[in-house]
Every structure is written in C-alpha cells, then in structure tokens.
Amino acid sequence: MLRSEHPIASKIYGTIAAVTSAGNPPADFNLPLDAAMPLGIPGPVFASWGKRVAASVLDGAIGTGTTFLALGDQFVTVPFIGAALQPTAVQGVPTTSWTDSGWVVSAALLMIVMQAYLGVTPGKIVMGIAVVHERASRPIGLVQTTVRWLLHILDSILLIGYLRPLWNSQRKTFADSIMATVVLDTRRPRRHRWFAPGGDSVVDPGPPRSWEAPLGPRWWSPPSQRSPRWPVRLVCSSRSRHRDPGPSSSRAG
Numbered sequence: 001m002l003r004s005e006h007p008i009a010s011k012i013y014g015t016i017a018a019v020t021s022a023g024n025p026p027a028d029f030n031l032p033l034d035a036a037m038p039l040g041i042p043g044p045v046f047a048s049w050g051k052r053v054a055a056s057v058l059d060g061a062i063g064t065g066t067t068f069l070a071l072g073d074q075f076v077t078v079p080f081i082g083a084a085l086q087p088t089a090v091q092g093v094p095t096t097s098w099t100d101s102g103w104v105v106s107a108a109l110l111m112i113v114m115q116a117y118l119g120v121t122p123g124k125i126v127m128g129i130a131v132v133h134e135r136a137s138r139p140i141g142l143v144q145t146t147v148r149w150l151l152h153i154l155d156s157i158l159l160i161g162y163l164r165p166l167w168n169s170q171r172k173t174f175a176d177s178i179m180a181t182v183v184l185d186t187r188r189p190r191r192h193r194w195f196a197p198g199g200d201s202v203v204d205p206g207p208p209r210s211w212e213a214p215l216g217p218r219w220w221s222p223p224s225q226r227s228p229r230w231p232v233r234l235v236c237s238s239r240s241r242h243r244d245p246g247p248s249s250s251r252a253g
Contacts, residue, residue, distance in 0.1 A: 044137070044211040046171040047129040047183040049163075058123030059111060063104070070101040116145040119189040130189035134170075134182045137211045139192045144179055151175035188212040 098104045111121045119130035119139040131148075133140050140148070154174045155161025165171035170182055190196070190204065190213045200206040203214050 043208070044182065045185045047127075047185045049165045049171065051127045051129050051185065052165065052171075052183055055121065055123035055127040055129060058126055059121050062111075062122055063098075063108065066107045067098050067101070067104050070103040071098075112145060112149065113142065116140065116142040117192045117194070119192075128185065128187045129183050130186055131181055131183050132189055134180050135207065136190070136193070137184070137207050138190045138196075140179065140181060141192065144181075148175050148179045148181060151178055154178075184211060186212040188215065 098108070115121050115124070115131055117139050119132050124130060131140070131145075132138055139145075152161070152173070152175050155164075161174040164173050170176075172182065176182060190206065190211075193199070196204075204210065
C-alpha cells in the first residue's frame with residue numbers, strides 16, 4: 001500500500017497541505033522585511049529615535065573629550081560631531097583639525113571598526129542598540145560602514161534624514177535605506193560573518209526566525225548575569241569554611 005493510500009498518512013498529508021495553502025509559505029528573503037515574517041514569529045525591534053540620538057551624543061562626547069585631552073584648549077574640529085557644531089576660527093585664530101592628532105584618529109578608527117564588526121559603538125553599547133544588515137541581521141563590515149558614515153552627509157541636509165526615523169516604518173535614515181541597514185534595539189547582535197564561520201545554525205538560525213544572537217557577548221552581558229568577581233567568591237568561600245560545624249561537633253567535644 002502506498003503512503004498516500006494509508007488513512008493516517010493521507011490525513012497527515014492533507015493537514016500539511018491545508019496549512020501550507022492557508023498562507024504560511026516559507027519566508028522569501030528577497031521580500032521586504034515586513035513581508036518575510038512567517039505567521040506567529042515576531043519581527044525585529046527597531047531602535048527608537050531617542051535612543052539613536054542619545055547614542056550619537058555619547059559618541060560625540062567621547063570624540064570631544066579625546067580631542068580636548070590630545071590637543072588642549074584650542075579651536076579644533078572634533079570627530080562624530082556634525083558640521084553645524086564644529087567650532088570655527090575666531091579673531092584670526094586658525095582652526096586645528098582633529099586629524100592632526102594620532103590619538104584622536106586612533107579613537108575615531110576604533111569606533112568605526114567596532115561598529116563595522118560588532119555593530120556597536122560605545123554610545124550604542126550604553127543605549128543597547130546595534131547597526132546590522134536588514135537581511136542577515138549581522139554587522140556590515142568596514143567598507144560599508146565607512147560608506148554609510150559618509151552618506152550621513154545626505155541626512156544632514158536640513159536634518160531631514162536624521163529626523164526621518166520618526167515617521168519611517170523601519171526607523172531608517174537616508175543612509176540606512178541606501179546601505180540596507182537597520183538599527184535594532186538589542187544587546188545581543190549577531191556576529192559578523194567572519195566570526196561566525198559556521199553560518200546560520202539551529203541555535204542561531206538568523207532572520208526571519210531570529211534577529212539577534214541567543215547569547216550576548218560576555219563584555220556586554222547585564223551585571224545580574226555576570227559571574228561574581230574574585231573578591232566576592234573569596235568572601236563566600238571563607239564564610240563557608242568558617243560555618244558552625246553543627247550539633248555533631250558539639251557532641252564530640
């Protein structure tokens with residue numbers, strides 16, 4: 001007897017066919033984000049405009065502080081700050097560029113590399129957001145991160161691009177739309193493909209099943225999930241050694 005002729009098998013195959021025809025086909029990754037979501041699976045959580053602004057302010061503060069420590073109290077341009085906020089020459093005093101200091105350039109490159117391969121900068125770590133590709137939900141690499149950073153020039157025109165996440169469904173700036181990136185509200189961004197040689201796995205299947213890693217990096221885990229530091233472990237072990245031995249020792253004495 002063929003499997004399709006068995007009553008139980010035919011019932012199973014009929015149920016599968018009914019579910020498939022009911023509008024739950026496999027996800028098509030060539031479709032937009034909203035259209036690639038299978039039924040019953042939550043989509044990505046996009047970072048709010050306020051969190052993105054706060055992360056940019058924190059990164060700008062780091063760039064400003066590094067520039068001040070490296071170049072002192074003088075009129076200088078600073079990294080990660082828009083052109084409207086850059087100081088200009090006053091009373092004939094020339095403006096020094098932040099690129100004149102190796103320390104400031106190194107700090108700026110470190111932030112760019114962090115976002116390129118980890119999806120985060122120090123400000124984004126504090127706010128719990130990450131920049132990833134809209135399809136693979138992984139960091140986009142050094143070249144695309146640099147191009148995306150340069151494309152923020154379009155966002156700075158009348159600040160329309162920077163305000164666009166307020167009404168865009170995926171909270172994208174113009175640079176995000178051009179580079180196919182999204183900013184997710186997550187503390188568990190997926191690894192860059194260079195650091196995930198196995199690709200997608202059962203634990204980390206990737207979009208549309210999962211938009212973040214199953215576990216966050218140890219350096220980014222919340223304090224409640226971290227293992228206690230060695231002084232705490234030392235105190236706990238010393239207390240366990242000096243506990244009251246119990247009634248058996250008192251009887252023995």
